[in-house]
Amino acid sequence: MAALLVSSGMTNNYFSLDDILASQETIPCTFNVKVATMGYLDQSTSDVDINMGTKLDLPFWLAKYLHKGSRGIVSVDTPKTYKEGYRHIFTADPNVVDLYRLGPYFYLFGEKLLSLQLPDTDDIANVLLKTFQGRFRNIMDGSQNALHSDLASQMEKLDVQERQLFAAGQQGLHEFQKWESRESEKLSTSAMVSNHRKRKRIGYIANAT
Amino acid sequence: MDASEIEFLAEKEHVRVIPNFSQDKIYLISGDLGPFSAGLPVSIPLWLAVNLKQRQKCRILPPDWMDIDGLKDKKQEEADSRFFTDMPSPFYMEITQLLLQCATDDIPGADEVRTLIKDIWDLRLAKLRSSIDVFIKSGASHAKLNHLTLLEMNTVRQFLTKALDHMHRLKLCVSGDPAVQQ
Numbered sequence: 001m002a003a004l005l006v007s008s009g010m011t012n013n014y015f016s017l018d019d020i021l022a023s024q025e026t027i028p029c030t031f032n033v034k035v036a037t038m039g040y041l042d043q044s045t046s047d048v049d050i051n052m053g054t055k056l057d058l059p060f061w062l063a064k065y066l067h068k069g070s071r072g073i074v075s076v077d078t079p080k081t082y083k084e085g086y087r088h089i090f091t092a093d094p095n096v097v098d099l100y101r102l103g104p105y106f107y108l109f110g111e112k113l114l115s116l117q118l119p120d121t122d123d124i125a126n127v128l129l130k131t132f133q134g135r136f137r138n139i140m141d142g143s144q145n146a147l148h149s150d151l152a153s154q155m156e157k158l159d160v161q162e163r164q165l166f167a168a169g170q171q172g173l174h175e176f177q178k179w180e181s182r183e184s185e186k187l188s189t190s191a192m193v194s195n196h197r198k199r200k201r202i203g204y205i206a207n208a209t
Numbered sequence: 210m211d212a213s214e215i216e217f218l219a220e221k222e223h224v225r226v227i228p229n230f231s232q233d234k235i236y237l238i239s240g241d242l243g244p245f246s247a248g249l250p251v252s253i254p255l256w257l258a259v260n261l262k263q264r265q266k267c268r269i270l271p272p273d274w275m276d277i278d279g280l281k282d283k284k285q286e287e288a289d290s291r292f293f294t295d296m297p298s299p300f301y302m303e304i305t306q307l308l309l310q311c312a313t314d315d316i317p318g319a320d321e322v323r324t325l326i327k328d329i330w331d332l333r334l335a336k337l338r339s340s341i342d343v344f345i346k347s348g349a350s351h352a353k354l355n356h357l358t359l360l361e362m363n364t365v366r367q368f369l370t371k372a373l374d375h376m377h378r379l380k381l382c383v384s385g386d387p388a389v390q391q
Contacts, residue, residue: 107375110382111378111379111382114382114385121385122383122385125379125382125383125385126383128379128382129348129376129379129380129382129383132375132376132379133345133346133348133376134346136342136345136346136372137342137345137346139372140338140341140342140368140372141338143368144334144338144364144365144368161375164371165368165371165372165375168367168368168371169365169367169368171367172363172365172366172367172368173364175211175212176212176360176363176364178212179211179212179213179216180212180306182306182310184211184212184213
């Protein structure tokens with residue numbers, strides 16, 4: 001139970017939507033055996049079966065279990081964005097890369113990949129950490145300084161987890177700004193109450209007609 | 210934690226005021242206050258001072274550190290030092306904010322005090338950010354920071370804890386912890 005609580009922060013939670021979405025990312029797989037009547041998965045052929053040696057992009061959650069065990073129905077390959085070419089780009093300058101475009105769940109999916117025991121697992125793990133450390137300053141400065149300016153341009157290159165981080169930084173900044181301009185001491189109706197009243201009024205009109 | 214909660218804590222700090230009324234001691238759970246006698250300085254918590262000031266029952270004597278020359282020196286010291294310097298009050302920002310809001314007429318050079326405090330605050334936050342960056346880049350798991358005030362910590366709290374959480378997970382991956390890789 002304790003382990004569950006610790007890891008439930010952002011990831012690795014059965015009910016975490018991010019976790020589910022990250023496991024939808026696809027991995028290039030090669031079939032080692034013939035799979036009967038599943039040919040419709042491969043759009044490029046009209047065969048009824050999936051033949052041995054067919055290459056398909058399968059979502060992580062499927063590839064993981066087909067790959068596991070003694071049978072090894074598929075063998076998996078490293079996705080392009082985690083291959084050596086991209087790894088070089090990340091090490092050169094992590095700040096120029098658009099992680100959102102490369103897979104909105106860059107870190108989370110990367111973590112999942114590690115469990116597949118690919119030959120370059122260690123390098124991927126290192127690159128994930130180094131990329132985050134390299135990009136951290138930009139995220140922090142962006143989130144702590146931009147007050148009302150347009151944030152879209154700053155956020156578009158961030159992956160989903162980085163965006164959450166950015167939002168947390170923004171919240172801290174806004175709270176402080178609100179306190180400094182003496183707005184937090186003013187009492188105001190909570191959003192829940194005012195919405196509730198609105199809904200009631202709508203209900204009242206509906207009853208009257 | 211909220212900035213207004215920290216302000217609440219700051220309101221327990223004592224300031225000296227000169228009341229213009231006389232009254233016996235007030236007995237409160239947190240301690241006795243007073244006695245008040247008109248024209249004699251007395252030390253009371255900030256919340257009461259603000260309240261009395263608003264009802265024009267007293268004149269607030271600014272804290273010793275709230276003078277322009279001292280703050281200029283402090284600012285210089287803060288700019289010169291690589292580390293955080295010891296602030297005259299753990300709630301310097303909050304006290305300035307409250308006093309400048311309600312007792313501008315009691316503080317000599319109020320505008321300049323405000324600017325100086327804000328400058329010191331900005332200097333310290335910039336320092337805080339660059340030390341956080343160094344901390345993350347070095348990949349260390351702990352760091353020691355002296356003389357940071359509560360409000361300063363609070364502005365980066367959510368962000369920093371989240372970032373460290375994220376980095377911790379990525380580090381577990383590097384060390385090949387099976388708990389992450391399930």
